[in-house]
Amino acid sequence: xxxxxxxxxxxxxxxxxxxxxxxxxxxxxxxxxxxxxxxxxxxxxxxxxxxxxxxxxxxxxxxxxxxxxxxxxxxxxxxxxxxxxxxxxxxxxxxxx
Numbered sequence: 001x002x003x004x005x006x007x008x009x010x011x012x013x014x015x016x017x018x019x020x021x022x023x024x025x026x027x028x029x030x031x032x033x034x035x036x037x038x039x040x041x042x043x044x045x046x047x048x049x050x051x052x053x054x055x056x057x058x059x060x061x062x063x064x065x066x067x068x069x070x071x072x073x074x075x076x077x078x079x080x081x082x083x084x085x086x087x088x089x090x091x092x093x094x095x096x097x
Contacts, residue, residue, distance in 0.1 A: 020028075
């Protein structure tokens with residue numbers, strides 16, 4: 001008897017299920033299906049969390065980009081105003097000195 005019990009433990013699950021009732025096989029398949037569905041739901045939740053994190057990061061980058069563009073516009077305006085002032089000073093010295 002001990003030899004038979006030892007062989008049964010080493011048999012693959014597919015051979016063990018051959019000697020079970022159809023109802024037991026159905027329950028096993030439902031359990032497997034439930035486990036797969038749970039894993040899928042878990043992956044969906046993780047994907048959703050990551051997607052939200054990326055969306056927030058993207059929004060932050062867009063805000064920073066707009067701030068940088070506004071800063072660049074102000075700096076260009078500053079440079080243009082300084083160029084006009086410089087040309088006015090040069091013209092003043094050319095005319096009056």
